[in-house]
Amino acid sequence: MLRPHTRLLESSGYAVDTVMNGDDALELLEAESYDLVLLDEQMPGLRGIEVLERMRRRGRRVPVVMVTKSEADSTMHEAIGREVDDYIVKPTSPRQVLSVVTRLLAGPKLRHERIARDFTSGFGELRTRVGEAESWRDWTGIFGRLVSWELGLDSAGEPDLLEVLDTLRRDVRREFCNMVCARYPDWVREDAPPTRDAPPLSVDVLPEFFAPLLPAGEPVMLVVIDCLRLDQWRALAPMLDDYFEVDETLHASILPTATPFSRNAIFSGLFPDELERRRPGLYAAGEDEGYNMFEGELLQDHVRELAGRDIPTHYEKVFNNEQGRAMLQRLPGYLSSPSVTALVFGFVDLLTHGRSESRLILEVARDAGALRSLTVTWFERSAAFAALREASRRGVRVLLTSDHGSIHCNRPSTVFARRDATHNLRYKFGRDLRVEDPSTAFVVSDPADLRLPDRGYRNNYALCREDYYFVYPTKLREYQSRYRDSFFHGGISPEEMMLPVALLTPRA
16 A cells, blocks of 8 residues: 555655554664655554654654544644654655655755746846836835845845845945935925825824724724834744734834934924924934934823824833743733734844844854844744733734844945034035045935924035945044944935834734
8 A cells, every 4th residue: 555655756856765663663764864755653562652752752753644544633743843844644655655755855946946947037137127116115126125135035044146136236226226315305305296196104103004094993902012123023024924014104214213213203293403493403413312212202192193082002112031921911902902002122233233232143143144034033032022922912913113223234335414414324414524536425404305493504414325324534434443334224215214013914
């Protein structure tokens, strides 16, 4: 009865050894190395479940397919609980067995080959689309596909194709920056007529995506993960599939792509100049310490405006494990009655900044792929994931987003500035600012073009394009050696501006 199965497997290129009982199987596993075990549940002597248990106890991590005549849930649950990789109910055909074996042993290779083929065949078409892109919708399609290819090629272990992808990424950054520099003032100016191709900006996140959740009279949750790039989001999103149906779209961070501006804009629905008028002195000259102190109040006011009534709001920032544990203890109370709960998680931003300051973090986060992997590792055991699981368990809908991303910077841009200029390496505000190479930055003199508070006569506003970062001519070598190859934010690039907005609907 086994011979048709073994012949088909062998004719397909697999070497097959067969034994008739569990004791012989365990003895053979000690003597040889195997890629897969097809394990019958009913055998003379040891049952298949007992063989599996002894295999795992001895540290054998070889994939196992359980084959049984029993369709009882208890048998299937016991096998799955002991980490079988697949489950076949007899009678089964040789083709069915071959299909399972091929999926488990050749599946990853076949998927990787398909990713490489898709990239090779689609590369030219996407390059053409970059040259023809006009609207925000065009750029979301281009950048979304670029990120999907990056994740696929990274998982497939295709470094050569990733290098090819980098050449396209540079073109995407350049053309995207050209588009933003030409159109951003029209997107944001109070006196500019509405434009059809304007993207949803930070100020639109709550009105456009969160407000539809408010009239239901149920608890809802807003999660903002600081400095989460689109590729990082898509790497961790599969972990949510068991808990939510995920509906993803993209929004654009306002400029500068930095927390004091973009996250305040999300919670308030206001551009920085509007916020300054409502709270005079919030953006007074100086560094950004304290710029985000009022997010809870801004959220409460904004929710009242959107809903047309008072809704209880809860707001918490989580930057460490202790704060996360305390938040998780309070969260069930927040979600037990109609209210808005907003949670801000700062680990990814701390990780991104820490990479520039810590040699250890730099070693384990050498590039975007490594930074992405660290983000996934953090999320798996984070208070953020725990909070989302709690929301799913209680049937609470969630809107998840980020205030800005970050970009891997490798090229310095020399800027001439006075001592009172801001210190950020991707954007500068100050009197008589001048960038040595104008093609590396977006420089404006009218704050209305960026909807920033007016800092007075002769002030300029400069934002780095693509992967540039600002250096002073007097500290050129120091800045180059210290900050080259760092992740920054605050400037103009798709990695910083094009951000996920995901509606998470709990699964029944």
